[in-house]
Amino acid sequence: MTTVSEALASLNEGILFNLRLFFITIIGALPLGLVIMFGSKAKFTPIRLITRTFVWIIRGTPLMLQLFVVLYAPGLLFNYPMSNRFTAAVIAFVINYAAYFSEIYRGGIESIPKGQYEAGDVLGMTKAQTFTKVILLQVIKRITPAMGNELITLTKDTSLARVIGITEIIMCAERFTKKGLIWPLFSTGLYFLVMNGILTILLGRLEKKMDYFRV
Numbered sequence: 001m002t003t004v005s006e007a008l009a010s011l012n013e014g015i016l017f018n019l020r021l022f023f024i025t026i027i028g029a030l031p032l033g034l035v036i037m038f039g040s041k042a043k044f045t046p047i048r049l050i051t052r053t054f055v056w057i058i059r060g061t062p063l064m065l066q067l068f069v070v071l072y073a074p075g076l077l078f079n080y081p082m083s084n085r086f087t088a089a090v091i092a093f094v095i096n097y098a099a100y101f102s103e104i105y106r107g108g109i110e111s112i113p114k115g116q117y118e119a120g121d122v123l124g125m126t127k128a129q130t131f132t133k134v135i136l137l138q139v140i141k142r143i144t145p146a147m148g149n150e151l152i153t154l155t156k157d158t159s160l161a162r163v164i165g166i167t168e169i170i171m172c173a174e175r176f177t178k179k180g181l182i183w184p185l186f187s188t189g190l191y192f193l194v195m196n197g198i199l200t201i202l203l204g205r206l207e208k209k210m211d212y213f214r215v
Helices: 005-041 045-060 063-078 085-110 116-121 128-164 168-175 184-212
Strands: none
Touching: 005 045, 005 085, 005 128, 005 168, 005 184, 045 085, 063 085, 063 128, 085 184, 116 128, 128 168, 128 184, 168 184
């Protein structure tokens, strides 16, 4: 008979995958989103149009579909099948969230009054100095709530990796459902609640630290 310890061990193994996908996605999507944002604001029209079209496609299609495309498209189109399903999941998640992050970045930067840039010019700063010393921290404060929402969504979206056959926590729990145990499946909600609770606390502390910017 399946014991509680066996079920918990399987759930713990599954949540480690979710956490790994979560952190790798953040590490990849945060800088990539910045690159995409600069592309969407580029003065060179072709780059701007291509970037914005890319963001429109990624934001307008389901992440589940993107997972299938990343996994199967290389093999179908280029005869180079994606052998590692975890790599496929990482690529799909990074691209998806980078597109969303880029729009958050763009909204934050565009919300800064032009007077802030002019103040940097008056002080003799270069554009790079103005951005890093005057604009950047104000942007971080403005986008923190929106970024927090996306990060909380990401913790839950990691469960979508199961659609391409990756053993994440919900798939681990379903194994026990077939054996007549339902509680492991419902207990996965507690894991996500704990993850999001910790994340909410950390984001709240970050927002408090940014309170000295009254923007």
